[in-house]
Amino acid sequence: MTILIKVLQFFLSLSILIFIHELGHFLAAKAFKTRVDKFYLFFDWGFSLFRCKKVNGKWRFKFFSKNVPEKYTTTEYKDAAGKKQTKYEPIDINTLPEDDWRRSDSTEYGIGWFPLGGYNKIAGMVDESMDKSQMQQPPQPWEFRSKPAWQRFIIMIAGVTMNVLLAFVIYIGLLTKEGEQYLPTSEVNKYGISVDSLGYEFGLRDGDKVLAVDGKYVENFQEIPMQIILEKAKTIEVERDGKDTLINLPEDALTKLLKKQDANFITYRFPFVVEKVMDNSVAEAGGLKEGDAIVGINDIETPYYQDFVKNIKQFKNQDIEVRVLRDNDTVALAMHMTDEGVIGAYCRTYLPDYFEIETKDYTFFQAIPAGFSKTFDELGDYWKQVKLIFTPKTKAYESVGGFISIGKIFPDQWIWSIFWRMTAFLSIALAVMNILPIPALDGGHILFLLVEIITRRKPSDKFMEVAETVGLILVLGLVILANGNDIIRLFR
Numbered sequence: 001m002t003i004l005i006k007v008l009q010f011f012l013s014l015s016i017l018i019f020i021h022e023l024g025h026f027l028a029a030k031a032f033k034t035r036v037d038k039f040y041l042f043f044d045w046g047f048s049l050f051r052c053k054k055v056n057g058k059w060r061f062k063f064f065s066k067n068v069p070e071k072y073t074t075t076e077y078k079d080a081a082g083k084k085q086t087k088y089e090p091i092d093i094n095t096l097p098e099d100d101w102r103r104s105d106s107t108e109y110g111i112g113w114f115p116l117g118g119y120n121k122i123a124g125m126v127d128e129s130m131d132k133s134q135m136q137q138p139p140q141p142w143e144f145r146s147k148p149a150w151q152r153f154i155i156m157i158a159g160v161t162m163n164v165l166l167a168f169v170i171y172i173g174l175l176t177k178e179g180e181q182y183l184p185t186s187e188v189n190k191y192g193i194s195v196d197s198l199g200y201e202f203g204l205r206d207g208d209k210v211l212a213v214d215g216k217y218v219e220n221f222q223e224i225p226m227q228i229i230l231e232k233a234k235t236i237e238v239e240r241d242g243k244d245t246l247i248n249l250p251e252d253a254l255t256k257l258l259k260k261q262d263a264n265f266i267t268y269r270f271p272f273v274v275e276k277v278m279d280n281s282v283a284e285a286g287g288l289k290e291g292d293a294i295v296g297i298n299d300i301e302t303p304y305y306q307d308f309v310k311n312i313k314q315f316k317n318q319d320i321e322v323r324v325l326r327d328n329d330t331v332a333l334a335m336h337m338t339d340e341g342v343i344g345a346y347c348r349t350y351l352p353d354y355f356e357i358e359t360k361d362y363t364f365f366q367a368i369p370a371g372f373s374k375t376f377d378e379l380g381d382y383w384k385q386v387k388l389i390f391t392p393k394t395k396a397y398e399s400v401g402g403f404i405s406i407g408k409i410f411p412d413q414w415i416w417s418i419f420w421r422m423t424a425f426l427s428i429a430l431a432v433m434n435i436l437p438i439p440a441l442d443g444g445h446i447l448f449l450l451v452e453i454i455t456r457r458k459p460s461d462k463f464m465e466v467a468e469t470v471g472l473i474l475v476l477g478l479v480i481l482a483n484g485n486d487i488i489r490l491f492r
Contacts, residue, residue: 018118024162038121044112051110163431170424171371194269194306208238281344286335296323439471
């Protein structure tokens with residue numbers, strides 16, 4: 001059931017993002033009186049789940065239908081050099097039935113069957129559809145290619161702009177409704193940090209209190225891991241046993257962090273206060289009660305939950321003594337461990353039970369500048385992540401994830417605030433990825449348009465077709481890399 005919830009959230013979020021992105025292109029094209037032949041959510045290769053179009057003043061609908069035939073007939077011939085060529089000739093629409101969709105130049109709206117995006121088919125534009133038929137006809141005033149470069153530039157950048165605006169609107173709504181919460185580093189320092197094997201390798205130790213990253217205090221503790229990664233931090237200053245200690249991170253720290261794909265190399269720690277004791281468990285048999293605080297196993301001190309987790313596994317199928325604090329007294333409980341090395345007790349993990357969470361409330365008008373700032377902070381952070389991917393020495397490309405990784409970021413439960421927060425993040429990610437100067441992406445078209453505006457020379461249709469093909473190969477390669485990494489990680 002949890003997998004189904006994740007999948008549904010993923011596809012709903014993706015649908016919203018693609019719809020908003022393509023709506024940007026659509027509205028901009030319409031504003032400049034540019035014909036949009038098709039407006040689709042998802043791809044309709046071969047057939048579509050749903051399509052509709054206005055024909056002779058009436059809306060017509062089709063379900064699970066094959067693609068409509070093109071408006072052109074094709075004739076193959078050999079040119080003077082003996083090379084095979086294809087000639088496209090428009091069909092005489094007067095010979096078509098009255099209800100034939102090809103008699104109408106209005107936009108066809110639909111939902112495709114392949115859920116990996118969506119598209120606008122703008123008349124007179126070389127795009128991912130690679131439809132050459134219209135491009136071989138004389139340019140028409142309502143076509144994309146006939147519009148001034150500045151209008152084409154606006155049409156192309158409108159999709160990315162809409163994704164940024166969507167994130168902005170979502171953040172305004174979340175800040176107005178929920179405010180902004182974060183865990184202060186000063187609160188974490190009450191107990192000190194917990195580190196895994198990688199954090200230990202870097203020189204950090206359990207109980208350290210973080211004072212600064214590259215000489216700067218980080219107020220929000222949960223930002224520290226990304227601060228280390230995105231800013232390529234060199235040092236971490238901590239307080240250890242009452243003394244300030246400067247830790248120099250190894251040169252390959254960034255590579256190891258990216259490969260690990262886990263920010264828990266440094267995290268907060270907290271006492272093991274029992275939330276629930278499972279029925280028929282080792283804990284129940286030993287007399288453990290809700291509210292008990294576990295502080296030791298045999299002669300090992302485990303004042304924190306993380307200490308308990310690190311040590312309990314070594315006592316599989318053994319008799320142990322678990323020491324707990326109960327009503328200000330220390331009580332020793334005898335237990336016999338299972339072969340799995342678990343006692344059957346849940347820890348209380350509600351952070352406000354242990355830490356003072358910083359909360360800042362916003363009115364609607366206060367949320368507007370705060371949402372603006374958050375949107376562009378997220379844009380900057382994601383751009384830094386993309387730069388890491390294209391920096392070979394970091395091997396960040398090994399950490400790139402595909403659809404499985406994206407799906408995993410959604411929670412097991414449907415919580416609307418988290419869903420919208422994830423959607424805002426993915427909207428920013430889509431904007432940044434689409435602005436990359438790769439042909440077949442919006443950024444590639446924008447780059448060519450900027451060159452045209454500066455040089456006043458328009459690239460040929462043939463050049464654009466070749467560039468689009470190369471771009472599609474590059475994009476396909478990135479998709480294969482990302483999803484290939486996901487598959488490899490499944491078997492590790």
